[in-house]
Amino acid sequence: MARKYQLGVTRKAANVVVTALLERGIPVNGRTGYLLTTRGRKSGVDRTTPVNVLEVGGDRWLVSPYGQVGWVHNLRADATARLRRGRTRETWSVEEADAAAAGPVLRAYVRKIPVTAPFFDAKLSDPAEAFAAEADRHPVFRLARSRG
Template sequence: MASEKDRPVFRMTRGRRVGDGFMALLIRAGVVPHSYLLTTRGRKSGRLHTTPVTLVEEDGRRWLVAPYGPVSWVHNARAAGRVTLTRRGKTVEWVVTEAGPEDAGPVLKQYIQLARPTRPYFRAAPDAPVEAFVAEADQHPVFELTPPAS
């Protein structure tokens, strides 16, 4: 298990923007499993912001994970209470509800199995018990996605 100071800090770089742009093309085509384009409305600017994300889907429930911590889209989602997800030309609006540590832990454990490149941002190893993920849930916000009430 890596110590707190050994974990990398997420920084949006030019290379990451280019990589996200390439991923967006693949996601729009539906080529990347479990991945969607997340769109949030800026809490200050009101502008729309889009970023690729990987969802955890289990037992009919959908979970949105912030592997890099409380980045801009997390703050925007918290403020708006809603996000949209796009894949293969289909856009769906969702209500977001932030999960507590007990619910987030199992989701985080499953998430790092799906999104291998994010593993360095977690203290818990992929084979660690769920309790290790519960312990660091405060560093990786998790949101349950539900359809808006009609």
């Protein structure tokens, strides 16, 4: 049974450290770490959180390994993702992937960032179809078009 994500004291502290590093342009998790800013779906206030952007099949993807978190809801309400690392800033339109497209991306994500594996029922050795079965619990978004 997959673990349920809870934003506790340790994770909050880690996010503060990772955010500070990314703001200074220092890579985290290789070159996959970015700060994602979305517009709050209810408040309209910008919300920023550290995320990993993964390249699979020639596309760039945002994965929510911890499930239906705030930034997922915000992207569903406003499909604009602003990514930042140091001085590099990108704005993208996003498209949520269906289960068939999400499966290989989720599998690649867990392989690239194995610390997220406990939050999945599928195991590293499982085929993409096993990860596709979890796509409703781990939303995946394709970075579709750069907005400059």
